[in-house]
Amino acid sequence: MPGDGNQLTERVPDAVPSDEALLVVRAGEGDEDAFEVLVRRHGPTMLQLATRVLGDRADAEDAVQDAFVSAWRKLPEFRRDASFHTWLYRIVTNRCLNRLRARRPAADLDSVPEQAAPEHQASPARAAESRAAADALAKAMAALSPEQRVCWVLREMQGLSYESIAETVGISLQAVRGRVFRARRSLTEAMSAWR
Amino acid sequence: MAMSANRDRPEDSRYEEEDERLDCGRLLTDVWDAWDTGRSSDDPHFADCPHCSAALADLKGLGDAVRRSCAQEPGPPDATAVTARVMDLVRLELRPGRPLPLGEPEEDHWMVEAAVARMLRAAVDGLPGVRAGSCRVTPLDHEDPTGELHVRVEVAASLGVPMRDLADAVRARIAEVADRDIGIRLATTDVLVVDILDPVDSLDVFYEASGHGGYGEGNDGTDTATGDHADGRADGYGTGAAR
Numbered sequence: 001m002p003g004d005g006n007q008l009t010e011r012v013p014d015a016v017p018s019d020e021a022l023l024v025v026r027a028g029e030g031d032e033d034a035f036e037v038l039v040r041r042h043g044p045t046m047l048q049l050a051t052r053v054l055g056d057r058a059d060a061e062d063a064v065q066d067a068f069v070s071a072w073r074k075l076p077e078f079r080r081d082a083s084f085h086t087w088l089y090r091i092v093t094n095r096c097l098n099r100l101r102a103r104r105p106a107a108d109l110d111s112v113p114e115q116a117a118p119e120h121q122a123s124p125a126r127a128a129e130s131r132a133a134a135d136a137l138a139k140a141m142a143a144l145s146p147e148q149r150v151c152w153v154l155r156e157m158q159g160l161s162y163e164s165i166a167e168t169v170g171i172s173l174q175a176v177r178g179r180v181f182r183a184r185r186s187l188t189e190a191m192s193a194w195r
Numbered sequence: 196m197a198m199s200a201n202r203d204r205p206e207d208s209r210y211e212e213e214d215e216r217l218d219c220g221r222l223l224t225d226v227w228d229a230w231d232t233g234r235s236s237d238d239p240h241f242a243d244c245p246h247c248s249a250a251l252a253d254l255k256g257l258g259d260a261v262r263r264s265c266a267q268e269p270g271p272p273d274a275t276a277v278t279a280r281v282m283d284l285v286r287l288e289l290r291p292g293r294p295l296p297l298g299e300p301e302e303d304h305w306m307v308e309a310a311v312a313r314m315l316r317a318a319v320d321g322l323p324g325v326r327a328g329s330c331r332v333t334p335l336d337h338e339d340p341t342g343e344l345h346v347r348v349e350v351a352a353s354l355g356v357p358m359r360d361l362a363d364a365v366r367a368r369i370a371e372v373a374d375r376d377i378g379i380r381l382a383t384t385d386v387l388v389v390d391i392l393d394p395v396d397s398l399d400v401f402y403e404a405s406g407h408g409g410y411g412e413g414n415d416g417t418d419t420a421t422g423d424h425a426d427g428r429a430d431g432y433g434t435g436a437a438r
Contacts (some may be wrong), residue, residue, distance in 0.1 A: 018393040022328040022351055026316065029329060030290035030309040032282070039281050043274025051272060061277050068281040076290070097201070134264035137257075147204070156261050170201040178210030181224060185213075188253040191260055 024084045028075040039068050046092045052157045053096040067092040090168050100146030140190035144183050151176050152183035217246040226250045297378050300341040308332050318372040324353035335382045343382035351390035362386040
């Protein structure tokens with residue numbers, strides 16, 4: 001489908017259940033059962049985000065755990081008119097960014113874990129090809145700076161607009177454009193070499 | 196800490212200097228922007244120009260790798276283990292709130308606000324068509340921490356029951372549970388309807404209904420007689436559009 005952009009659709013959050021605001025208020029007042037419902041509800045989405053940003057499931061679980069505990073502490077100051085999902089998204093993103101920054105600067109490309117094969121692939125040949133593409137992409141992503149990687153994942157895998165990324169990461173629109181551009185440049189070069 | 200640690204870096208403003216002018220004269224950023232925004236099919240140049248086509252092919256190749264990579268993911272990850280770990284930590288740092296007096300002042304028994312609020316919320320949740328949100332329990336007179344208490348509860352309610360009746364039922368239920376099940380002395384209860392529940396929303400997704408049903412059933416006929424002020428408001432602010 002040429003010409004419709006790169007088939008990205010802006011991430012549309014699932015409809016917010018009408019009890020969400022009540023649960024957030026309750027959790028802010030110290031009701032840990034209400035908080036548990038929120039963790040269960042948002043956990044999978046946040047884990048997916050962190051896994052994509054960090055490229056490592058165990059690391060992602062640690063980041064998400066830190067983020068939720070931090071959210072529990074900050075909830076009493078949470079503004080009611082804000083979106084809990086967006087607020088959480090921001091906390092998780094920042095935890096991931098800090099983890100990427102704490103990693104050794106020169107990532108050992110061979111250390112990127114190979115992806116496990118899911119069971120729903122159509123044909124073995126196509127499955128192998130897809131897995132190879134995913135591995136090549138994971139290796140190429142490991143060469144990005146933490147800042148580039150976060151912005152690029154939010155844009156290309158999570159489907160956020162540049163404006164949403166700027167708000168989530170807390171930087172200017174211009175900085176987001178720059179980071180996504182540099183990431184794309186680096187990744188297209190790496191991937192065209194792979195193909 | 197991390198929230199304010201991000202800011203623009205000096206190199207962020209200079210990326211345009213790294214932009215590449217293709218041999219046809221177009222800037223790489225413009226070509227990619229056109230693709231992003233779906234404008235690349237409006238301009239016949241892109242299809243005809245080998246340089247732009249190559250730049251777009253690179254981007255499409257990357258997009259294809261992204262889609263394959265995401266398709267490799269076995270669906271939304273299971274967050275059960277993370278949830279359990281989070282809740283273990285959260286239960287180590289509860290926020291119990293202030294101690295509130297149980298029984299008569301001279302008894303010197305206390306219960307923390309979070310525990311009282313939990314019981315009151317559960318009582319409200321047990322009524323049909325209503326869910327409790329914020330529930331604050333404070334001394335009526337802040338100079339007298341052993342004196343009577345004030346409850347301010349926010350609820351979301353289904354349409355269909357007159358709001359005044361609903362507020363009365365909530366207030367009566369709170370008075371009953373405060374007196375009979377908890378043993379705190381309530382002076383006043385404010386009820387604020389802050390939102391309307393979706394009709395399809397399950398009211399009891401996580402707290403089982405406690406089996407108290409129906410309005411106007413009398414609740415032993417003593418429901419509003421325990422010192423409640425009749426000043427509870429059902430002003431319904433923000434109804435329907437609170438999110």
